[in-house]
Amino acid sequence: MKYSNATNYALHTMVHLILQPRESLVGVQELAEMQHLSPTYLSKILTKLAKAGLIESTPGAKGGYKVSRTKHEISFLDVIHAIEGDTSLFDCSIHHEGCAIEKVMWQAEENMKSELNSKLLIDIAKEAESKQK
Amino acid sequence: MKYSNATNYALHTMVHLILQPRESLVGVQELAEMQHLSPTYLSKILTKLAKAGLIESTPGAKGGYKVSRTKHEISFLDVIHAIEGDTSLFDCSIHHEGCAIEKVMWQAEENMKSELNSKLLIDIAKEAESKQK
DNA sequence: ATATCACGGACTCTTGATATCCTTAATAAA
DNA sequence: TTTATTAAGGATATCAAGAGTCCGTGATAT
Ligand code: SF4
Ligand code: SF4
Secondary structure, eight states: OOOOOOHHHHHHHHHHHHTTTTTOBOOHHEEEEHHTTTHHHHHHHHHHHHHTTTTEEEOOTTEEEEESSOOOBBBHHHHHHHHHOOOSSSOOOSSOTTTTTHHHHHHHHHHHHHHHOOOOOHHHHHHHHHHHH | OOOOHHHHHHHHHHHHHHHHHHTTOOHHHHHHHHHTHHHHHHHHHHHHHTTTSSSEOOOOOTEEEEESOOOOOOOOHHHHHHHSSOOOSSSSSSSSSTTTHHHHHHHHHHHHHHHHHHBHHHHHHHHHHHOOO
């Protein structure tokens, strides 16, 4: 069990977009070169992020992506959720009434999610930015 | 990203073994029938659990499995670790010095692990047993 | 009109999980 | 000693999801 590479790419992309000046657009070309991967593939990931409302896209010449106007505080969980989906890590097909095993697994997952939800990308972005100076 | 079915099977098997009287052996046949899966496949899982020291096996006629003598307090994390391995959920191949992203992801995973480590199988087993009455 | 861009369908390739088959070795009972 | 029973493990087949590419469509600025 492992997080997909797409999640990693998505996180890096979001951090990069967040560090851009307001309303400026970044194309998939630039984002792909930065991470040394193909634009076509990254495009799929960006579409997922857009569908989740984390970023906004503008088609056509001089188009590109920028972070969503309505979502200022984006957490790690938001990004992971957009890429990995919202299915539970432990997914028993039977679902016995009040199953104790599921209860434990779900609680554990909740603990992880709660941590991921409390960490905002903006904080990581600022930290990365200050280190580069 | 999802836990493998093998982890589910392993948890059920462990709960069943823990509810057995001391030193009594249970064969893979019985364990497989209980969960409606093939004995050969479950055998692989049991071998992993044995390698991790959670159960002990006795070959030959009248042989079978029992929970380890030396491991009385087995947690959910022990079982999951035995099946899924010990690799980190978020595994970036680059590992930049003091990476903030990894730090967040690892901390979140730790929170999940800590919960899984605090829950013992024996408690779940007792709960399941009392419900059947 | 044309160049530039995002979007999405279809496709291939790789990897890991799932599952089976068959052989070997150990043990108890006959 | 022989036989039945049982775990262990290698080899193999199957399947699903992830990773990645190719190409056509539509929107937009110049
Ligand atoms: S006991 Fe819980 S985990 Fe096990 S089969 Fe029932 S619902 Fe699934
Ligand atoms: S910044 Fe962190 S997650 Fe990103 S490539 Fe470097 S080590 Fe990996």
